[in-house]
Amino acid sequence: MSLIAFAGRRLAQAIPVLLIITVAAFSVIHLVPGDPARVMLGSRATDEAVQVLREQLGLDKPLVTQYLDFLKAAMRLDFGDSLFQRTAIGPIVAARAVHSLALVAYAVLISLVIAVPLALLSAIRRNLLADHVVRALTTLAFCMPSFWTALLLVLLFSIRLKFFPTSGLGDSPLAYLASLTLPAVSIGLYLTPILLRSLRASLIQTLGAEFVEAARARGFGEARILFKHVLRNSLIAMLTILGINVGFLISGAVIVENVFSIPGLGSLMVAAIVQRDYPVIVALTLVFGVVVVAANFLVDLSYALLDPRIRQ
C-alpha cells in the first residue's frame, strides 16, 4: 500500500517535468530563425505552398492556442504528417521504435554481462594487478568513438570473418538477432565503461561498509559476504546507475543505428534533421523525453521494491 502511495507521489513529480519537455519540443519549430514554414520548404518553394503549410501547421494561430492544440494532439499520439514521407508520424515512429527497443535491450544485456563480473573482480582485487588491467581497459573503451568501434567490428566480423551482416535487418528471428548483434555490441562497449566505473565505486564503498567488517568479525566466509550481503546492496545501486545513464544509452543507440542503417528512431532523427523535417524532430524530441522520464520512474519504482529504506 505504501508502495502505491510512493508510485503516486513519484508520478505526480514527473508531470511538471513532462510539461517542460512538451514546451521544449513545441519550441523547436519556433526557435528556428526566420519563417518556419519557409525554412522547411526551402527557398525555392512558392509563396502559396508556404502559406498552405503555415495553415496546416497552425502557425497563424496565437502561440498559446498552438501549444494547447499541440498538447491535445500529442495525447492522442497524433504528431501530424512527415513533410518528407508525407504520411502520419505516429505509425512511422511506432514501427521504428520496436527495432530501437530491441537493440537497446540487447545492448544493456551485453553491457551488464561484461560490466558486473569485471567490476566485482576489480573491487575485490582493488589496487592489485587485475584491478589495474580492468581499469586500463575501461579507460580504453571510454575513449573509443562508438561509430569507430562499430566500423572496427564490421571490418573484423563482417568483412573478414563474414559472421554478421554489415547493415540492415534480417527477416527471420535468427537473422534479425544476428543483424542486431554487432550494433548491440558497439552500444554495449560504449555503455560498459560508464556502468563499470560507477559499479566498481559502489562495490568498493559497500565492501568498506561497517556491516561487511561486522560480518567478517562474525566469521562469515568471504563468498557469503560478497554474494549475499554486498551484491544485494550493489545491485540496487546498479539499477540507479542504469537509470541515470538511460540518456547516455539512447545517445549511443542513435549514433550506432546510423552506422548499421538500422531503421530505428535514431536514424529517423538524423534523417529528419538533414531533411529539415521539423514535425518529425518535434515528435521525436517528445518521444525521447517521455522515454527518459518513464525509465527513471520505473527505476525508482523497482528501487523502492528492493530497498526497504525508500519505501516508508
Place this chain on the structure above:
Amino acid sequence: MRPFPPGIEEDAWLRLTKRARLDRRWATISLYAGIAIVAFIAGLSAAAPFLGLKDPTATDLMNALQPPSLAFPFGTDDLGRDIFARVVYAGRVDLVFGIVVTYVSLVIGLSIGAISGYFGGLIDTVIMRIVDLVISFPFIILILTIAAIVGPGLTGAYIGVIAVSWALYARLTRGEMLAIRRREFILNAETLGYSAPRVVFVHALPNLLRANLVFSMSDIVLNILTLAALSYLGLGVAPPTPEWGEMIAQGQKNLFNAWWISTLPGLVIVLAGIGFSLIGDGLADRLDESGR
C-alpha cells in the same frame, strides 16, 4: 633512509612500504604520461604548417587509396589526400573544440552550481530540476535538436555541446558547495560581513575547483567524441575541412578495400582520449586532500 623500526619483521615491513610507494608512483606516472601524450598531439597540430606536411585538402587522384607507406605514413583516402597530414590538421579543430567547450561549460556550470548550493531554497530547486532534466535527457538528441535549430556546422556543435555539458559541472559544484557551506572559513567570511558574491566567488571557489578540474579531463574526451560523432553523422564539421570524426565517416565507404582511412584517425582519437584520461587520474590523486 629511515632507520628500520625495531620489533618489526623486515620482509613484512618492506612489503608494506613497497605497496605504498607503488600506488603513489602509478599516479605520478599516469600524470606525466598523460601530459606527454597530450603535449605531443597538441604540439604536432599547433606546428602543422611548419612541418612540411602535404596539403590536407589537396586531392591527388593518382595517389588515391594508397596503403600506409614511407611516403604516406597513414596512407591516402579515395581522393588521394594524405591522411597523416589531415589527422594532424584535424587536431587543431578537435582539440580546440574539446578544450574550449569544456572550460566554457565549466565556468558556466560552476557559477550556476555555486549559486544554487550557496543560496538554496527556491533558486536551488528550480536550477536543480533543470539540471536533472538536461543530464537525464539523451545528450545527442539535445545537441541534434539544437543543430537543427542553429543549422549544421561547427557553430551548432559549439552551442549544442555547451548547452548540455554545463549541467554536469553545476551538479558537481552544488554538491561540493553544500559540503563546504557550513565549514568554518565560509562562516568566518560571513561573520566578517563580506557580501554574498564575495563569499561565493572568492572564498569558496578555490575549494570547488578541485573536483571540477578532475572531471574536466574526462569531459574533454567526451566532448571530442561528441564532435566526432556529430561530424560522422554529417552535422558537425563539413568536408573538406579535416576533422577526426568526418575522416572516419569518409572511410566507411571504402572499409572493404582501404581499412586505414577509418581506422587510423580513430586510433588518434583514442590516443588523445587516453592522454586526457591519464592526466585526470593523476590529478585526482594529486588534488585529493582527504587521503584514502
Place this chain on the structure above:
Amino acid sequence: MQTASSPAPLLAARGLSVGLVNRHGAFLATKRVSLAVDRGQSLGLLGESGCGKSITLRALLGLVPHPGEIVGGSVTWKGRDWRSLSKSEIRRIRGKDIAMIFQDPASCLNPVFTIGDQVTETLRLKLSLKAKAARELARDLLDQVGIPAPEERLRLYPHQLSGGMRQRVMIAMAIATEPDLLLADEPTTALDVTIQDQILTLLAGLKERNRMAMILVSHDVGVVAQNCDLIAVMYAGHIVEWGPTYDVLRTPRHPYTRGLLAAIPRLEVSGGRRPLQTIAGAPPTPGELPEGCPFRLRCSSARAECATIPVTLDHKPPGHGSACPIVT
C-alpha cells in the same frame, strides 16, 4: 606482559605492530603492543582518537583492513598463535568464541535485510540451528538484551529501529554463541547518555553471568573506569601505562595518563573551582615515527634523553607498568 602464570591467557598479544598505508606511505599504527586478558576479566583500552586502539582491536581478530597488515609480533588465542590456524579455524573462532561489537550500530547492520534475517543467519551458521529453532532463539536473545516485543522487531529493517535498539541487536548477535571474549569498539559513543548507561549495564550483567572476558575500547575515562578491571593507556600506537583500574586512576604514573585524568572536568563539593587542565599540543599524526618517547613533545617533564629512550613498560609496583623512566 602479565607475569607468566602457567596456563596461557585467553587472549594475548606480544609485541604487536600493525602497518597501514595512507597516501604518504606506510606507517605503524601500533608499535610493539603487548596485552593479555583472562576469562572473566575486562580490559579497557583508553586513548584519544587516532592513537591506534581501534586498529589494535581489529588486529586481535585478524581483521586489519587491506592493504595494511600485522608486521611484527603475534596474537595467541588460548595459547595458539593465529598464524598457525587455518582460515576455516579462524572463521570458526570469530563470531563463536570471540564476538565483536562496533561503534556505530546504524552501519553495522545490513540495511537491506530484516533484523530477523540477520540474527538467524548468524545463529544458523554459528550454532548450526534449523530455521525454526534459530527464529525462536533469536526471539529469546532479543528478549534477553531488553528489546520489547521481540517478535515484531524481528520483522523490521535496521532503519526502523532506534540507535540504542540497534546496538542491542548487535549485542544479541554477539552473545548468541556465549563467546569467551567480547571485543567492544566504542560501543556507546554513538548513543545518548541515558542509553549509554543501559547498554553498559547490560554488558556488565552478561559478563558476570557468562564469565566472559571483555576488551573495551574507549576514549572516555568514565566508561572505562566503570566497566573494566584493567586499563591500558595508549598514546601514538604505544601502550604507555598498564595496570589495575583502581591503581591507574588513583596513582597514574605516566605523564600522559596524568594529563588525561587532569583534563576530566569533575564536580567538587567544596574547594571552589579548579581550573580545567588540558594537554598542550596535539598528538602526533599516525605517519610520524618519532624515536624515543612519543609524548616528549607535549610533556612538561621532558628531558634530552627522552628522545632516545625505548618505550617499554617497567613494572615497579607489581602489575602497574609505565613507559616513562623519568617521572616515577
